[in-house]
Amino acid sequence: MRTDHAHQLTEKAAHGELAGKAELLGLLASVSQEFVASPVMGETLANATQKILDYMDTEAVSIFLLDASQQHLTCVACAGPVSIEGLTIGATQGIVGRAVASGSVQMVRDTASDTDFSGAVDEITGFRTRSILCAPLTLKSRSLGALEVINKRSGDGLFSDDDKQLLQALAGMVSLAISNAQMTEALVEQERIRRELDLAREIQRSLLPADGDANFPVCGLNYPASEVSGDFYDFFVLPDGHIVWGLGDVSGKGMNAAMLMAKTISLFRCLGKTMPDMAQLLTRLNDEIVETASHGMFVTMVAGVLDPSSGEVRFANAGHQPPLYRDVDGAYREIEAECPPLGILPEVCYVEQTLQLDAGRLFVFTDGVTEGRTADGEMLGLPGLLALLDENAGEPAAIQLSRVASLLNRPGTRLFDDLTMLAVG
Template structure:
């Protein structure tokens, strides 16, 4: 009855849990769906607005970049056209001057000095009052010869030429102009008029080539520029200057006046920053062109300097939001600019944004209708799912709870200590696998308990044996200090900390007679019991051979031969061995692949200069050489194994030779007794390791001459 009641309780819990979870899942799903749809709707609106803004911004930037590129290209093209036009004028001026030079030298002259007319073109001349002699009159007549030749050239180039004239170095001027006859008297009868004082005359003479003047309004209120060049005589002297006037309005009509977009325009400005050609130039009531300074134009104050300085580039004005591209006209040092309203450039981007917003509003209405339909479908689905889940839960709860009760009874029996009990399950699913696992666990538990008893006994035996080995190894090394209390000539101290229970490092020191003290420090390859056994053999051989031989090199050679025999394990030993002749201080030593010791002499530690030989037990037949030094009172010899310099910190950084040398040379350590010196190094290694596991044996030995 207890089992049935328990099963009924579990089934009820399963039913409640499944129904509760199902309802919760349905409600959460419906809520999440509704929230998601509403969120998606909001995000779509936000995304559409962002898309519209982004698309408009991207389009605007692209259009601006394209407009910038196009305007710069147009400005450069129009500047090049203006340049070509001016260069052609410059070439015509040079050509006409070339005609004048030889004709000016002709002796045949025309006697009639009245103005000559060719249609609308009129030839006339004037001179200052000082020109009355016959020689000048002859020069004037010869100059007119040249103008008869230039008449057809002027007629053929009326679109470029407003007037041409020649000013002699003598002071008279001959002009050819279709519009100047009515005003000739006021110009040429002026007693103060001297062409040689004009900019077009002086600039040409100074430069020696064809040059352009600044723009100006002539006496007929026409905005123009003059191109002039010197005329040279056969001997190279300047006979005069030939000039040609070009109307700026002609350039405006042919180049600047062409349209740029719907509302854009081009303009020319001179090197003073004055707008000299533009569709916006007007003729006032006085009949004159009204020009303006570029800096006075709205929005141009910040870019006027760059344009007047002759740079080429692109700017956006701040006030009227205009795009301005400009380029240099090299012949006259003018500049050509193109202006285009920003609104005209970005209009397509604005239209794109408006279209996206319109489509977004339409999609929003459609989504709202879909949400209402989805809510109705979700409500119907919830009712159907509740009915299905209720029926399914009742069936599943029975199939689940009955095997669970069987497993529970089996677990109780096994838990009581009956490890021979077997659970019988035949459900064909994970519960059957659980029953088989329980049976397998029972068998494994029996085996584990039996094995654990045997392993525990073996570990206790091994631990006891290692403890004995540790004690034996420690007892083999000199550990009572002071080691020679009756000897005042020297003092010695050593210490070893194995990485495991037993280690492969060892040290030794002994007297073979009252005047000879031997010291040894060595490091066996590997760690643990094998290294400890090899250490015992090596230590014994070194001490035994030292009793019968006076030099360390001989001892190491003999020990190497012995260790190489039957060394099937391939182990080896690094060793440093030395003997001190106490009466003289002579220290003889030999090195078998061991770390170089540190010698304290003259108030500081330094590396003892030694050539390390090969390791012991590495190769049979090796001989080891000896080295000698003389130790005096106060000198110290610090020996150590690689466990000192190869100690690691938590970041696996080595303690290193430099750190050891620095530590020993600190003022505080140099003043310490030798036993405290060793302990100071040990403490510094512990601080450096910062809790990292000791990887190798650490052994140090210090000998001091007193």
């Protein structure tokens, strides 16, 4: 009888152990399904904390994540009688910080006897923390944060080694889920940025003038070094037949430069239709840009107007590199100017200069041309540019510019800087 009774007890214990393992596997499967079902981190972690709280029979559960600087931990999900979501602590603060710093599970059976425990949150919330079990969240040696459970409700109220092993298993699943969610969010953000850059590029291209007739006396080209450009050029015909033209280079790169480029070219096209004096036009542009340009940003620019009937060009320079004039005999002259760029100082008076083309041609370009790299890795430089222009001197201006661009903007290579050129005459 005694043997039968012992056998029954053993079977009952074994059955209970199997039931416990089945329940554990059920929890792990349920939490895993939560992670797979939704790539949205906040929703997924909120559901997971509630499941962990119920299964481990604790009063509270929280998940803390490290910020990008690895200096702070923020609670991103929690379950329990009070919410601490959004709470931020130092990366080494408290039991959570200790778990992250040590990379090991911290089991505190009596918080009153642990010097790292801070009761500040309890004082604010009215919650009483008696015991803590906290596991670090890591993936491939990369620290992500920590998973913390507080106050075991059943039994003697103390966490056990079994609880420790369970929390470690759950922490591994949470770590993987967080990593996957972060990668998903990063991909979504990259796609959003890509779409914004595509839109910005389309807007920028729409602001540049359409290719003119082969015999039109003004032409230009622009090749951005990245998705968006800080360089620009423009030209348009006035009712009296004069052709207003301009070329500029915005300091810096990226979206800020692109936005300032769009503003400058829009103002130029608008104001240039009513202000025939190029010095006054640049002065007005400067006043507008000074008011709104981000700190440290500016625009170098040359703006001019061509009278096709006489070949006279009037232009003004705002801190841009000197335009290059090639006369009919092939001699070159750089036309210097000493006025500051747009957007640096208010109330600047620019100077208008006059040039008679006399069958010659005026070239305006950004530093991406002379500082561009040839196939042998050498900088083109001004001598190289002059040689290229000479080699194609008998060609229309558009061909001359395209030959320069094709030398620098080669298939399979990336420009170091935006490449923009404009020819007049």
